[in-house]
Amino acid sequence: MxxxxxxxxxxxxxxxxxxxxxxxxxxxxxxxxxxxxxxxxxxxxxxxxxxxxxxxxxNKLRKLEFLLGQALAENADTLVTWGGFQSNHARLTAAVAARHGLACELILTPSAVRTDNDFCHNGNVLLDDLFGASVHRLARGVTADAYAAELVTKLRELGKKPFVMPLGGxxxxxxxxxxxxxxxxxxxxxxxxxxxxxxxxxxxxxxxxxxxxxxxxxxxxxxxxxxxxxxxxxxxxxxxxxxxxxxxxxxxxxxxxxxxxxxxxxxxxxxxxxxxxxxxxxxxxxxxxxxxxxxxxxxxxxxxxxxxxxxxxxxxxxxxxxxxxxxxxxxxxxxxxxxxxx
Incomplete structure (x- = not known):
């Protein structure tokens, strides 16, 4: 066919x-x-x-092409997303925000299986900081999407226009x-x-x-x-x-x-x-x-x-x-x- x-x-x-x-x-x-x-x-x-x-x-950049398209169409000025400490999606959301002059709020959750220093501070975590994102490290047991909802409310009260990127894009x-x-x-x-x-x-x-x-x-x-x-x-x-x-x-x-x-x-x-x-x-x-x-x-x-x-x-x-x-x-x-x- x-x-x-x-x-x-x-x-x-x-x-x-x-x-x-x-x-x-x-x-x-x-x-x-x-x-x-x-x-x-x-x-x-x-x-x-x-x-x-x-x-x-x-791969997350392919997804972000359409998500960022939607965010800019809605006149967003801040990207909000969440993931694990080593989230590739969080890292690339931060990079995309930097490229397009947007603020970026990353909500990172701890791993159930790894707590060593390399995992908690190297790799994607290091790059999140270099890209200028504001990083929120959650304690174990705190629900990321609930935290994100509260953060979005606070950002709107400050006059910001946040756009929530879904988990993993x-x-x-x-x-x-x-x-x-x-x-x-x-x-x-x-x-x-x-x-x-x-x-x-x-x-x-x-x-x-x-x-x-x-x-x-x-x-x-x-x-x-x-x-x-x-x-x-x-x-x-x-x-x-x-x-x-x-x-x-x-x-x-x-x-x-x-x-x-x-x-x-x-x-x-x-x-x-x-x-x-x-x-x-x-x-x-x-x-x-x-x-x-x-x-x-x-x-x-x-x-x-x-x-x-x-x-x-x-x-x-x-x-x-x-x-x-x-x-x-x-x-x-x-x-x-x-x-x-x-």
Whole structure:
């Protein structure tokens, strides 16, 4: 079935958007890694969304293009969001605010599994401060969204115009960024004369997975997407992804239908909790670095890449399969997880 990229492009054009990327991110083949006997003749490619530039790069910038478009359309002067201490979304929201002359309020919550000095003060936390954000560190047990609601009320009383960025940028409006990425991937695959049998992504707040699937659905692409859950357990992640994909697809075309069986979520590499290191993640990060000189983060990409490697090693993909792994960035997180790698 031919792609219907015109339909997708026209649907995306209906929403305000601020360009934050330098252009399409490259698709590169992992040539040395693909030659390993354990990869059973599969061709592994990466979509380099770690190379998005602003603020240290990462997938959240695609979501922020549409969220910032909405914020500026509403004449906002302050961006408010929340996440964990090592939130990539918080870091990039701060960078985007700095680029556009907006104030930024970040609400950061402690981790249930890591309390070491590197985690609490290095990586993304260091960069939040450099970008000039006002950082609110919550005590354990304080609810971030309730704190955010109170903060927004105070800002409005001061005459500010706050705009709340959703957790991970992963509202249906934010997920439009990855519907746009779906179109970008299809254009690039056509130019490379490639057909990807599977696209693999980490699934945290589900916006990246949902946006890609909504975009592929509207473009009538047969490419399957697998998301490796790193935040919620498999069933909860599946339910969230299904609902968010439906909502995003509705924004694009209220008449479009989603086939529920297209949602593919694998929770086998989450580990004990969100952000908890796993042996498979450590091995995957080291393998990608040592064979290809590429760095992926320990919370999202490392676990999803570990899942991809395990699936290939189990023989789930026929020899010659073209597999595309979306590198979502989050590199500063490596420095927050130094003790896990030593």
């Amino acid at each position: 031919p792609h219907d990229l015109n339909h997708l492009d026209a649907a995306l054009a209906a929403y305000p958007r601020v360009t934050l990327l330098e252009g399409p991110t490259p698709i590169q083949k992992l040539t040395r890694l693909s030659q390993l006997p354990e990869l059973n003749g599969c061709n592994v490619y990466v979509k380099r969304d770690d190379l998005t530039g602003l603020g240290g790069g990462g 992963s509202s249906p409006r934010g997920a439009l960024g990855y519907a746009a990425c779906a179109a970008e991937i299809l254009h690039q695959a056509d130019a490379l004369d490639l057909r990807f049998e599977r696209i693999i992504v980490p699934n945290g707040s589900a916006g990246t997975h949902s946006g890609l699937l909504a975009g592929m659905t509207l473009a009538r692409s047969a490419t399957q997407i697998t998301g490796y859950s790193v935040l919620a357990d498999e069933q909860q992640a599946l339910a969230t992804t299904l609902e968010k994909t439906r909502q995003t697809l509705h924004l694009l075309d209220p008449a479009a239908a989603l086939v529920e069986s297209a949602i593919n979520v694998d929770g086998s590499h989450r580990g004990d909790a969100y952000g908890a290191p796993t042996e498979a993640m450590l091995e995957a990060v080291r393998l990608l670095a040592s064979k290809e000189g590429l760095l992926t983060d320990p919370v999202y990409g490392g676990k999803a890449f570990a899942g991809l490697l395990a699936a290939i090693r189990r023989g789930e993909f026929p020899q010659g399969s073209n597999l595309l792994f979306v590198m979502t960035g989050g590199l500063p997180g490596l420095f927050a997880y130094r003790s896990a790698f030593v």
